[in-house]
Each structure stands twice: as C-alpha cells, then as structure tokens.
Amino acid sequence: MPGNRNAKGEQNKVGENMARPTKNGLEYFPLDVDIDQDEKLIVVIAKFGMRGFGVIVRLMMAIYKNGYYYHWTEKEQYIFSMKVAEPVEFVNDVVQECLKWGFFHQEMLDTYGILTSKGFQKRFELITNRRKESAIKPEYNLIKIDNADNNSINDDNNPINESDNATKESKVKESKVKKKNNIYADVISYLNEKAGKKFSFKSEANKKLINGRISEGRKLEDFLHVIDVKCEHWLNDPKMNEYLRPSTLFSQKNFENYVNEKSKKAAQVKSDIRDKEIEFQRWVQEGNNPDEFNWRN
Structure with missing residues (x-):
C-alpha cells in the first residue's frame, strides 16, 4: 500500500506541473518621466486632465499584464470602468481620443476588438526577448520582427546559460x-x-x-x-x-x-x-x- 501512495503522489506532482499556466504578461513596465509630453497623449491629457491620465495608466497596466494587448468588448469596458471607479462613458471618451491620436491602433480595435499599438508590442518584445513562447500573434503583429535576432535565446554570447535542472539558487x-x-x-x-x-x-x-x-x-x-x-x-x-x-x-x-x-x-x-x-x-x-x-x- 505504501508503494501505491508514492505512485499517487508522483502522479499528483506531474499533474500539478502540467497544469501550471504559462505566463504571458509582464510583472512590470517602464513609464517615461515625461509621458505626459508624448505627442500622442498631450491632447488627451489636456482634455481629460489627471482623471484621463489615470485611466491611460490603468489601461497600460491592463495591456502589459495581459502581454501586449487588451480585449475591449462591452464586457471588458464595464469591468474596467468598475475597477477604476469611472463612468464607462468617460473611459470610452478617453479611449476614443487615444485612438484619434494614435496611442492605440484603430484598425486592431475595429478588426479584432483589442487595444494595442506598435509601441506596446515593441516594448513587450524588448522585455520578453528571452521567452521562446512570447511571439506576437501574426494577425495582431504591427512590427516586423527579425526571428534570427529574437529567437537566439541560448546563443554563445548570452551570459545566462545555466543548467537545465535549475535549482533555486x-x-x-x-x-x-x-x-x-x-x-x-x-x-x-x-x-x-x-x-x-x-x-x-x-x-x-x-x-x-x-x-x-x-x-x-x-x-x-x-x-x-x-x-x-x-x-x-x-x-x-x-x-x-x-x-x-x-x-x-x-x-x-x-x-x-x-x-x-x-x-x-x-x-x-x-x-x-x-x-x-x-x-x-x-x-x-x-x-x-x-x-x-x-x-x-
């Protein structure tokens, strides 16, 4: 019977490892100190003030937490509005102004219902350049990526090669x-x-x-x-x-x-x-x- 218990434990362990989800989003993202002077945001912030700026930053957080885009259907709009404690009409006004000035990509929203841009995708690729699974979906891709540069995860010049049997240390x-x-x-x-x-x-x-x-x-x-x-x-x-x-x-x-x-x-x-x-x-x-x-x- 003890042998069965061990076997069961091993099966549970394997099941846990297989069920562990792949992480797609980022834990952090850089925010320029002069972001309020960005030509794509300066009009938006002028029109909507600090409330609008707060919505923009929270949208950036949502996008990078998800990876490089954020679904923007009616459901997401109401959930996001509830999270930021702002009326959905106000949030959508901010988003529309961001689309107008190119902070978000209009065609991506119209075609796929997502908020993204070339800038978000470039930053995502830059931060996750060591992830094999971090490639942007072809239909969402707004940048030309040289696979030879981005896929050389374990090349000889890279100082991060450690044993595949990674210990905590x-x-x-x-x-x-x-x-x-x-x-x-x-x-x-x-x-x-x-x-x-x-x-x-x-x-x-x-x-x-x-x-x-x-x-x-x-x-x-x-x-x-x-x-x-x-x-x-x-x-x-x-x-x-x-x-x-x-x-x-x-x-x-x-x-x-x-x-x-x-x-x-x-x-x-x-x-x-x-x-x-x-x-x-x-x-x-x-x-x-x-x-x-x-x-x-």
Whole structure:
C-alpha cells in the first residue's frame, strides 16, 4: 500500500506541473518621466486632465499584464470602468481620443476588438526577448520582427546559460542576469531610437561598457540622460553625429562628464511648460483645433 501512495503522489506532482499556466504578461513596465509630453497623449491629457491620465495608466497596466494587448468588448469596458471607479462613458471618451491620436491602433480595435499599438508590442518584445513562447500573434503583429535576432535565446554570447535542472539558487542568479540583460536592451534601443543608429544590445563590447558604468553605481536613468544630452548637442552636427555611439558615450573617461551636463530641453520645459499646458487647455476648452495651437511662442 505504501508503494501505491508514492505512485499517487508522483502522479499528483506531474499533474500539478502540467497544469501550471504559462505566463504571458509582464510583472512590470517602464513609464517615461515625461509621458505626459508624448505627442500622442498631450491632447488627451489636456482634455481629460489627471482623471484621463489615470485611466491611460490603468489601461497600460491592463495591456502589459495581459502581454501586449487588451480585449475591449462591452464586457471588458464595464469591468474596467468598475475597477477604476469611472463612468464607462468617460473611459470610452478617453479611449476614443487615444485612438484619434494614435496611442492605440484603430484598425486592431475595429478588426479584432483589442487595444494595442506598435509601441506596446515593441516594448513587450524588448522585455520578453528571452521567452521562446512570447511571439506576437501574426494577425495582431504591427512590427516586423527579425526571428534570427529574437529567437537566439541560448546563443554563445548570452551570459545566462545555466543548467537545465535549475535549482533555486540558479533561478535567482538567472533572474538577476535577466534584469541586467534588460538594461542592455533598454539603453541601446533608446540610443538607436534617439540617434537613428543600429547598434546591437547583444554586442559584448557594448555590454562591457554598460557593465563598467553599472559597477560604478550608475543606473538606467543615467544612461538615458547622457543619450538625451549628447543627442541635443550632436544629432544635427555632421562632424559630431558619428560620436553618438556606445564607445564614446559610455566610456569611463567621458561618462562622468556627460552625466553631469544639463539638458537644455529639460531646463526649458521646467520654466514654461506648465503655463503652456494651461494655455493649451483653455484653447481646447474654447472649441479651437488642438492642431493649430502654437507651442513655440
């Protein structure tokens, strides 16, 4: 009889392992400090204020919790409205304005009844680049994905290869390295986007530079600040543009100086952006066309 009990226990164990659901969503997602200045959201926030901004953030949470999209049928609309304690009419007004300005993809909603966008999908792919099961459904895919780049989960350059028989210790180690791998992708992708470059976050040389600055206590925001500042200085300078590269920006001798330089754009925004936002809100409330508002003067 004891033998039967052991066999039963093994069967239960196997059943539990087989029943464990595959995780599709994210545990966290990055939120830019100047998201309220995004050209796809600035009108929405101006029209609906902080209530609207709260709805947008909660929608982003719902999308990333699910992966890269969120079903938006009548049922989901009412459930979501109940969760955020806002009238469903108000929530739908915010969503419609987001669709109008391209924060969500209109065709995806019309065809499949989902809220998504190229940006959500790019970020999802970036964060989950080590998941074999994280591919976006072909019918939902708004980005062109190079499978060769995204499927090389266990290549020789990847520092996360551990034994397949993962112990608790190896899982903790893998989790730490996974976080580190995310910073490589975040930093290099941001540089590519801002400077129009095509550097690889898998490059060992780029990883070494980033690791060097991390060992000095630098964080993701420090790298992004350096990229922002030097793009302001060099992006439109033909002679200096070529130096918008990891070997220059993240070298030990340069980084310390660059990270302490102030962004002209940040200083300008601090001085007048609130006045401009108030002026813009009045402009919209008076029934004027948001596209015709003069942000410069």
